[in-house]
Amino acid sequence: MDLGIRGKTAIVCASSKGLGRGSAQALAEAGVNLVLNARGEEALTATADAIRAACQVQVVTVPGDVTTDAIQAELVGQANEMAGGAVDILVNNAGGPPPGMWSDWDRADWEKALNGNMLTPIALIKAVLPGMIEKKWGRIVNITSGSVRSPIPILGLSNAARAGLTGYVAGTSRQVAQYGVVMNNLLPGAHDTDRIAALAASESKATGKSVDEVKAGRAEALPTKAIGTPEDFGQTCAFMCSDYVKFMIGQNILLDGGAFNSTT
Numbered sequence: 001m002d003l004g005i006r007g008k009t010a011i012v013c014a015s016s017k018g019l020g021r022g023s024a025q026a027l028a029e030a031g032v033n034l035v036l037n038a039r040g041e042e043a044l045t046a047t048a049d050a051i052r053a054a055c056q057v058q059v060v061t062v063p064g065d066v067t068t069d070a071i072q073a074e075l076v077g078q079a080n081e082m083a084g085g086a087v088d089i090l091v092n093n094a095g096g097p098p099p100g101m102w103s104d105w106d107r108a109d110w111e112k113a114l115n116g117n118m119l120t121p122i123a124l125i126k127a128v129l130p131g132m133i134e135k136k137w138g139r140i141v142n143i144t145s146g147s148v149r150s151p152i153p154i155l156g157l158s159n160a161a162r163a164g165l166t167g168y169v170a171g172t173s174r175q176v177a178q179y180g181v182v183m184n185n186l187l188p189g190a191h192d193t194d195r196i197a198a199l200a201a202s203e204s205k206a207t208g209k210s211v212d213e214v215k216a217g218r219a220e221a222l223p224t225k226a227i228g229t230p231e232d233f234g235q236t237c238a239f240m241c242s243d244y245v246k247f248m249i250g251q252n253i254l255l256d257g258g259a260f261n262s263t264t
């Protein structure tokens with residue numbers, strides 16, 4: 001399917017691996033030029049090389065921590081230059097906070113989680129919106145978490161930070177829709193990435209089960225009997241950046257294999 005975005009430019013944050021990489025790959029397949037980011041330069045370069053080889057698109061890398069002002073400014077600057085004006089698409093993503101108990105976290109932990117999973121995406125949204133509004137076209141997808149719908153007790157830092165971003169997006173998306181700017185959230189349930197492997201390792205330590213047992217149990221608990229893939233997730237993200245989502249405003253799209261059972 002032609003998504004109608006060939007030749008457009010996207011920033012994909014935290015995209016050397018996992019869901020960010022899956023989203024970058026799918027956008028490139030739709031003909032979108034990319035500005036990619038992650039802290040580890042080696043994996044970032046390898047991802048950029050692989051995408052360039054597979055798709056005939058331009059790919060620029062901005063190595064560094066997306067939660068810092070300097071990297072955010074660099075991402076927007078590089079993307080505007082690549083677009084020859086204002087960047088068209090922003091995919092917000094960052095690493096998730098660590099699991100734990102409510103009693104584990106002090107102010108510094110809260111500030112780090114809020115910065116990574118709420119204030120950083122909000123800062124990037126604020127930086128790209130004026131250009132998108134002016135040219136009357138923009139797409140923003142925030143990768144959040146299924147925990148927005150159904151909070152996960154051991155992920156209190158994540159639950160809280162993402163709830164804050166979700167509230168911001170609900171209001172702001174409705175303020176900018178009249179200018180052709182479409183902003184939504186994409187909520188992953190369990191997908192086969194390093195993040196899920198790390199959470200499985202942590203659960204294995206706490207329960208004495210092997211990592212494989214934890215992973216198998218997670219898949220068995222889903223209606224699909226299998227966890228998701230970054231590739232499928234990326235295709236959904238690319239569709240949410242397409243020209244055809246003009247009427248989807250401020251939604252929270254859940255990709256969780258049917259784990260959350262609700263009619264709303």
Ligand code: NAP
Binds near residue numbers: 015189
């Ligand atoms: P992942 O496989 O661990 O990949 C994370 C990517 O983000 C890597 O490219 C990593 O590269 C980059 N990254 C992390 N922190 C960064 C930072 N501060 N600045 C720049 N890049 C950064 O994670 P994932 O599974 O794709 O998860 C992506 C997001 O979705 C996370 O917020 C996660 O909590 C959330 N989520 C995932 C799942 C799931 O099933 N996978 C479920 C619910 C929610 P570097 O480490 O080199 O920077």
